Amino acid sequence: MATHFKSLIFPVSLAAAFAIPATASADVVKMAFIDPLSGAFAPVGQGILKSWQFIAEKANAEKWAGPNTFEIVGFDNKGSPQESLSQLKSAIDQGYRYIIQGNGSGVALALVDAINKHNERNPGKEVLFLNYAAVDPDLTNSKCSFWHFRIDANSDMKMEAMTSYMAKDPNIKKVYIIGQNYSFGHQVTRAAKEYLKRKRPDIQIVGDDLHPIGQVKDFSPYVAKIKASGADTVITGNWGADLALLIKAAKEADLKTNFYTYYASTTGVPTAMGAAGAERVKYTGYWNVNNEKFVGKDLVEAYKKKYNDDYYVMATYTGLLMMGKAIKETKSTDPVKVAFAMEGMKVQSLNGEVEMRKADHQLQQPLYIATWTKVNGKDVKYDQENTGYGWKTDVKLDSYVATQPTSCQMKRPS
Structure with missing residues (x-):
């Protein structure tokens, strides 16, 4: 009798194990930030890395990606395209499948080329590139790639x-x-x-x-x-x-x-x-x-309190908002599924509704023109770098004003 009971319990336990949904095991989405963390442009790179990590903490706390969490780690490229390729290889070897970069279009062009080649040679181990500031138009025109998404407006x-x-x-x-x-x-x-x-x-x-x-x-x-x-x-x-x-x-x-x-x-x-x-x-x-309407002031105030620094790279917010939504919708952290989900995606960011154009992976978004002005407590409440001066909005332009045609011929994985 005891033997018969044991033979029954194993299949039931196995079936129960397979019934657990895949989303029950949360993933850590490891993202490699490849930008200058030393040299002339180090202050910019270090500040932006903190901004990405700050928004990642918010995203994790608010479960933007469901049970999955973002982890963003800096890789110093010293501002060099060649060093960036070494850091890319190092990141991939360490299991990173998401790359973040922005300071320097020369670097971005080198990374796109290397990522295209890596993904072609390594099906199942694809890498996705989030570009927050490299704004050469070629990146979403003649050099466009399915694996590259630009969350800044191009030049x-x-x-x-x-x-x-x-x-x-x-x-x-x-x-x-x-x-x-x-x-x-x-x-x-x-x-x-x-x-x-x-x-x-x-x-x-x-x-x-x-x-x-x-x-x-x-x-x-x-x-x-x-x-x-x-x-x-x-x-x-x-x-x-x-x-x-x-x-x-x-x-x-x-x-x-x-x-x-x-x-x-x-x-x-x-x-x-x-x-x-x-x-x-x-x-x-x-x-x-x-x-x-001072949209985003809560982030600016919290960042100032934590780092005694200014939060201004809002692409960090838009980027993780989109990635989180893609991961949540697909119930997957696989870069291929995330990339397909981000195509054509619309989200409400801090500057209004933005859309990741499917044709070329160029974010379409409103743009501002602002003037350096003394803080007055009315339309200029927030200064920068404790100078007593900040940016007064001259005009906010709707997305369509700056929209450009694209020559991108996107090649998508089957």
Whole structure:
């Protein structure tokens, strides 16, 4: 009798085990953040890594990905495409299947190529790339990849917004363009000339300079050229130390031109500007905490309290919100399933409704233009880097204003 009972209990136990749903075992979604954590751009990279980790804590607490949790670890690429490929290999060898990167389109292009090759050679071990700031348009055009998702607006989208705003200002007559000499810098100067010619052919381009990225310590010779050109406006895609040092040199030379930037809200630049940049420096981006309803202020305040630093890379929020939703909907952390789920996805982010365009994996989202202004407690409540100055929203542009066509011919896994 006892033997018969034992023979019955094993199949029942086995059946019960197989009846447990797969979601009962939660996964840790390991994400490798490959960006500069040392060198000239280290302050930017370190600050953004903290932002990703901060939002991951929120996502985990609020179960954005169901029972699964996000873990984000930094891998220092020293700003080098070659070092980035070494770090990618190291991350993959350690079991990471999600890559985050943003600082440098040259790096992003190298990573896309390497990830495409890895995924082709290693079915079942695919890797997905979340790009939060590498904005070369080629990444979602000729170089587009199923494995790459950009959650920032590309440089053409930002230039479309910027020049649409500039076109309405009759005081702009002479523009000087200065940027970093790599793929992104080239795209900025191309788009600035092309879009201004279309919208305001009367505006003169009085200068166009490209300088080595991360190598110029003194921008005074460049500022002297800007001053001599008679420019009333400067357009620059510079970021990190290259923008902070450019603004610092302009301040020291008492250059009175207005600056239209992409990245004046990034680490180190607000301090370099101080009072001298007030009412003269603008940026075009996908969010500003001093928005019409101060959406996201709770995150800004919590981040400030925790790190005594500023939360400004809102793509971290959008990126994990989308990934969490994809994981929850598919009940899977497999990058292939997550990628398919993210195609065409719409979510309500801090800047309104955003959509991951299926055709090219380029996020479509509203954009802001804002001006560096003294905190006034009304439309500028939040400052940056304890300067007493923050960003006043000039205009919020709907997604369609900056939308660009795509030449992407997406190849999807079967």
